[in-house]
Amino acid sequence: MPESVIESFHVKRLDILDEHGKVDESLVPTLSDDELKKMYELLVLSRIFDQRALNLQREGRIGTFPSMMGQEASQIGSALAAEKSDWIFPSFRESGVYITMGFPMHSLVQYWSGDERGMKIPEGLNIFPLCIPVGTQIPHAVGAAMAAKYRKDRVAVLVYFGDGGTSRGDFHEGLNMAGVFKLPVVFLCQNNQWAISVPREQQTASRTIAQKAYAYGFDGIQVDGNDVLAVFKATKDAVRKAKDGGGPTLIECFTYRIADHTTSDDASRYRPKEELEMWKAKDPLLRMRLFMKKKNLWSEAYQKEVEARSTAAVDEAGKKAEAIAPPDPKDMFTYTYASLTQRLTRELRDF
Amino acid sequence: MPESVIESFHVKRLDILDEHGKVDESLVPTLSDDELKKMYELLVLSRIFDQRALNLQREGRIGTFPSMMGQEASQIGSALAAEKSDWIFPSFRESGVYITMGFPMHSLVQYWSGDERGMKIPEGLNIFPLCIPVGTQIPHAVGAAMAAKYRKDRVAVLVYFGDGGTSRGDFHEGLNMAGVFKLPVVFLCQNNQWAISVPREQQTASRTIAQKAYAYGFDGIQVDGNDVLAVFKATKDAVRKAKDGGGPTLIECFTYRIADHTTSDDASRYRPKEELEMWKAKDPLLRMRLFMKKKNLWSEAYQKEVEARSTAAVDEAGKKAEAIAPPDPKDMFTYTYASLTQRLTRELRDF
Amino acid sequence: MATVNMVQALNLALREEMDRDKDVVVLGEDVGKDGGVFRVTDGLFARFGPERVIDTPLAETGIVGAAVGMAAYGLKPVVEIQFMGFIYAAIDQLFSHAARIRARSRGRFTGSLVIRTPYGSGIKALEHHSESTEALFCQMPGVKVVVPSSPRIAKGLLLSAIRDPDPVLFLEPTRLYRLIKEDLPDAEYTIPLGKARIAREGKDVTVIAWGSMLHRTLQAVEGFDAEVIDLMTLNPFDEEAVLQSAKKTGRVVVVHEAPATCGLGAEISATIAEHAMLHLKAPIVRVTGYDVVLPLPKLEDYYLPSIEKIRKGIETVLKY
Amino acid sequence: MATVNMVQALNLALREEMDRDKDVVVLGEDVGKDGGVFRVTDGLFARFGPERVIDTPLAETGIVGAAVGMAAYGLKPVVEIQFMGFIYAAIDQLFSHAARIRARSRGRFTGSLVIRTPYGSGIKALEHHSESTEALFCQMPGVKVVVPSSPRIAKGLLLSAIRDPDPVLFLEPTRLYRLIKEDLPDAEYTIPLGKARIAREGKDVTVIAWGSMLHRTLQAVEGFDAEVIDLMTLNPFDEEAVLQSAKKTGRVVVVHEAPATCGLGAEISATIAEHAMLHLKAPIVRVTGYDVVLPLPKLEDYYLPSIEKIRKGIETVLKY
Numbered sequence A, B: 001m002p003e004s005v006i007e008s009f010h011v012k013r014l015d016i017l018d019e020h021g022k023v024d025e026s027l028v029p030t031l032s033d034d035e036l037k038k039m040y041e042l043l044v045l046s047r048i049f050d051q052r053a054l055n056l057q058r059e060g061r062i063g064t065f066p067s068m069m070g071q072e073a074s075q076i077g078s079a080l081a082a083e084k085s086d087w088i089f090p091s092f093r094e095s096g097v098y099i100t101m102g103f104p105m106h107s108l109v110q111y112w113s114g115d116e117r118g119m120k121i122p123e124g125l126n127i128f129p130l131c132i133p134v135g136t137q138i139p140h141a142v143g144a145a146m147a148a149k150y151r152k153d154r155v156a157v158l159v160y161f162g163d164g165g166t167s168r169g170d171f172h173e174g175l176n177m178a179g180v181f182k183l184p185v186v187f188l189c190q191n192n193q194w195a196i197s198v199p200r201e202q203q204t205a206s207r208t209i210a211q212k213a214y215a216y217g218f219d220g221i222q223v224d225g226n227d228v229l230a231v232f233k234a235t236k237d238a239v240r241k242a243k244d245g246g247g248p249t250l251i252e253c254f255t256y257r258i259a260d261h262t263t264s265d266d267a268s269r270y271r272p273k274e275e276l277e278m279w280k281a282k283d284p285l286l287r288m289r290l291f292m293k294k295k296n297l298w299s300e301a302y303q304k305e306v307e308a309r310s311t312a313a314v315d316e317a318g319k320k321a322e323a324i325a326p327p328d329p330k331d332m333f334t335y336t337y338a339s340l341t342q343r344l345t346r347e348l349r350d351f
Numbered sequence C, D: 001m002a003t004v005n006m007v008q009a010l011n012l013a014l015r016e017e018m019d020r021d022k023d024v025v026v027l028g029e030d031v032g033k034d035g036g037v038f039r040v041t042d043g044l045f046a047r048f049g050p051e052r053v054i055d056t057p058l059a060e061t062g063i064v065g066a067a068v069g070m071a072a073y074g075l076k077p078v079v080e081i082q083f084m085g086f087i088y089a090a091i092d093q094l095f096s097h098a099a100r101i102r103a104r105s106r107g108r109f110t111g112s113l114v115i116r117t118p119y120g121s122g123i124k125a126l127e128h129h130s131e132s133t134e135a136l137f138c139q140m141p142g143v144k145v146v147v148p149s150s151p152r153i154a155k156g157l158l159l160s161a162i163r164d165p166d167p168v169l170f171l172e173p174t175r176l177y178r179l180i181k182e183d184l185p186d187a188e189y190t191i192p193l194g195k196a197r198i199a200r201e202g203k204d205v206t207v208i209a210w211g212s213m214l215h216r217t218l219q220a221v222e223g224f225d226a227e228v229i230d231l232m233t234l235n236p237f238d239e240e241a242v243l244q245s246a247k248k249t250g251r252v253v254v255v256h257e258a259p260a261t262c263g264l265g266a267e268i269s270a271t272i273a274e275h276a277m278l279h280l281k282a283p284i285v286r287v288t289g290y291d292v293v294l295p296l297p298k299l300e301d302y303y304l305p306s307i308e309k310i311r312k313g314i315e316t317v318l319k320y
């Protein structure tokens, strides 16, 4: 009767591919050579897109931009685990997710240049526009999952957020609902160790982000977020579990934000250089390359070819975006309501 | 390297006094006979006050009232563990907490009769007015604890909320901050199994409320909320830990709402009768009486005397409240701002 | 032909629309087994089951946020917020997302959802149970705000709200829930959003009101040749109807229970002062609640616009 | 005598007040080591340490809710919300508690806190970084709302806001952060809340503005004999000053970047239409943003009241 233990939890961590390209064969997801190459090529493409965006910003051709450098494995690994019919709710740093899901790169450039037309979501693609108020996209994903469950559609919903996002009430209310209704959601936290200048330990006192799932009655797992194979496997498993009615999963991708928070930020004000250097060595592209090489899937020539192809695609996207005529000022009246109100009609007339 | 366990938790439950008045001697808090009697008498007084309030409501002399019946041990046991200098943030059902802290009963009656003057907090009493928006008092407690810590005051902050309150973002953001800053807060959840018509299992999928603490990096414990000794001990320990710089604790008082949600509710619409009967047998007053009897601290005469004294005090409070002259209508202009604005001055002039 | 009060009318609207369109789902606190604290969703749980009449955890942000996701997916969520005083935690989701997702996604996703909530004073309730902050929501482009004034109107407006492609905040005056009974036509009918209603024709003065204040106003205008406008949709409100009447009578009184400052009366008055000024014979008078923290029941009646205060307002403008 | 921009002026105000009163603490996201994303709290962390300059988790509800508790305990919390677009999650705590705790506790506890936040458009920022929803907050009794229009004014108003016994929402126009430099007197000075300022004397028309729109207005009135009022405190606003000027000139234009509907311009216009109508020679014109979802940078300039639009408004009322 006295003091008794009534519940116990064990938080797991998944690592498959280490910094030296060594893998745990027992855990490597079964992927064809082509699939591995596609995976690697998306890592490279995202990196090149990201670098280009940073340049465009420096040249003043786009506005403030949040770099995803260092988080490629977390984004590509997870997005590749989703099917086209699944629903994706990104945060604001997920260029890699948009690219992997087939969202046009030139639209991303157009959007970041301050043109809302870039966020027109192509029909047939179930990805939400990016979400800037931190964590607020989480309940949207939960609602979409409720709808999918009600319609008996076999879809999983993936929602992305950062370590900072886990502090918001939206995170709590969303995950709690997902637990109560056993919804097909995969909660993907990219714990990149920083929320602008606030380090992970000051964001929450819990040892891991993954363990927060147990507050909601479902499992959480931490994965090496710079290990694209581990992220892919964990997400694939969670997506399957979701579709099989097993309910939600929280995946903590343990990774790092290599760049400044955004182009308006100066991380040197608050972030120790050594930490940055330490993480640069864990580069997700590098270790994947070493792994591919061992499998004879990688060569200098191949690398050059992939980079050239990616650069060409990014050039193309940039050109295409710049070629778009500026929006008609009257465009701002178009989408506030389905149809113009009396007042908007007057305002438009006098515009 | 592969799948490894990186964190484990064990959620404990504390039971000391069972339904038959049997105690676990190894855990009984050391309380003098007078302290035990005071404890018991507060249980009785709260019960009698609660019954009276329900009658006053039926007679139309006060408005909607939320009964605390069944939760006396959770409220009195925890409030007795606080010192007068500690800060208390009740929810809306905590008549027993107000009474234990020495808040005048006639003021409670006055407040529930629809007169805000009843919530005038006496100087020297650090208790907040009751809080109706569920869960929103939690961040206030956290802020008060930050202030106390900054001032280096040796105080603990107790905040009360229900099982439903744990679903709100305010709960999450508050507990997370308390964990990060290691604040002297005791989070007291009265899990009375219902949030109006929503049963505990539909409020959250976690097996316990206590385990939610681990999402914030501190300990949670479940106690038998109908066991005043267990509640007292757990709270006392948490208060000491808080004052010693050990940080926050989440205490789940596992109890039951015997009455309807409020006098405007009809629980028979949604609640199984058997469940209610089952819990009535766990009455917190009954088991304390049996325990006191074993210790020769209880007799029929004592019971009669305590009830008579309590009834007299409640009669007195009722009379005092009813004797208060209705508020001056102009009173509503007094406390919106520290001083009247131009507009309020005009409105008051034309009133 | 059924004779019903507003609670029953709203319940009928929900039931009929859910029968008609299986994309309509209801969610909120205690809307299921309990049928809602005011019984507006009574019987829906039994009829449509827990997948369509969803008792949610106590989490207003999450509820409205989830509704945004449901609407994007293609459902028509009808959220109940238990009282308007508890809607503030949902404002972020409503303003930042429901109101903007159409614009943000360039029409691919819409925030086609309804948030129903009891509102207003006059039922001697606890703190936070008498809020009337409708103007907060009229300010946000992308949001529509509707207030019915009778059972028949409530049913017609709720059907329109559910079928509307934009997010609609549907405010239900608690004072009217059971105050009035009305006959409902058997045939389905809707009342368009964005249109006001002349509740009473008149020549000397225009009095504009909505919800429970409309009834006080109709009592107050006895003996005056007053035109009474029931605004019904607060945002976007029917400027044309308001301006037309203001130009006709040249005298305007706006009545609402919210405090004067930045209440909807301010917008109505400003619109008239901008577009009908030359037709005005008198100042535009607002008869409203005071700019104070809403008092508890004992002083509630002193806070609210009374019939006397409304008459005084009318007499003031008629002096000119 | 220091010549500073608004960021520096605000920083000085915080530093001096924290030196003077150790109950003043600063909290928010990135206010510590980083000194705030606009550097308003730069150097405070080094000077006052982590107990007084508190980097919080990313939780707007919790931050403002905690400030309510701190204020009740006796501190003077100065909260920074990183952008006004992220304040909505804090509205519940601000409206339900900060604004009411004085009334609820009958004066025992007060919501004496300041919420600073950058606001307004014109810096080509991302979505949610250009909000101007000041009128939302002017509507809630118990809350004060302040907007500075220059470095000197910013410092004086912030000191008053921190010392004010009621909750103050202090809106900092991002467009002005570094646009203007001004000399600050060395001696301590404050600028009282609730009082407007005649920024320019004139006879033919009264133009009312605040924050960054004040500067456009001052440029726009060139060549007109216009009186320009810098409102400075939006709630409670200086009715007397506004009415006095309106009665003097008989013509009023209100300028703000928020959409017209239920913007503060509506309240100002309604107040004049109620209390100075007989002195008016022309309709009251509002020059505002459009009632649309705030466009992204490419269309920002088309959304905002331009000098031309303001001049057109003035010409309109001068026609009468």
Ligand SMILES: Cc1ncc(C[n+]2csc(CCOP(=O)(O)OP(=O)(O)O)c2C)c(N)n1
Binding pocket: A093, A132, A133, A134, A161, A162, A163, A164, A165, A166, A192, A194, A195, A196, A257, A261, D029, D058, D060, D082, D086
């Ligand atoms: C609700 C809200 N508050 C503040 C901000 C400003 N802001 C933008 S990103 C950010 C930090 C987010 O950190 P995290 O969630 O870890 O994502 P990361 O930036 O690391 O990808 C902040 C504070 C915001 N966008 N939304």
Ligand SMILES: Cc1ncc(C[n+]2csc(CCOP(=O)(O)OP(=O)(O)O)c2C)c(N)n1
Binding pocket: B093, B132, B133, B134, B161, B162, B163, B164, B165, B166, B192, B194, B195, B196, B257, B261, C029, C058, C060, C082, C086
């Ligand atoms: C934010 C908010 N939403 C809804 C309500 C209406 N309401 C009052 S009490 C209650 C249930 C609270 O349940 P719980 O937290 O378990 O406390 P209990 O009533 O069981 O003591 C609800 C939904 C409220 N007061 N506040």
Ligand SMILES: [Mg+2]
Binding pocket: A162, A163, A164, A190, A191, A192, A193, A194, A195, A196
């Ligand atoms: Mg981060």
Ligand SMILES: [Mg+2]
Binding pocket: B162, B163, B164, B190, B191, B192, B193, B194, B195, B196
């Ligand atoms: Mg409960």
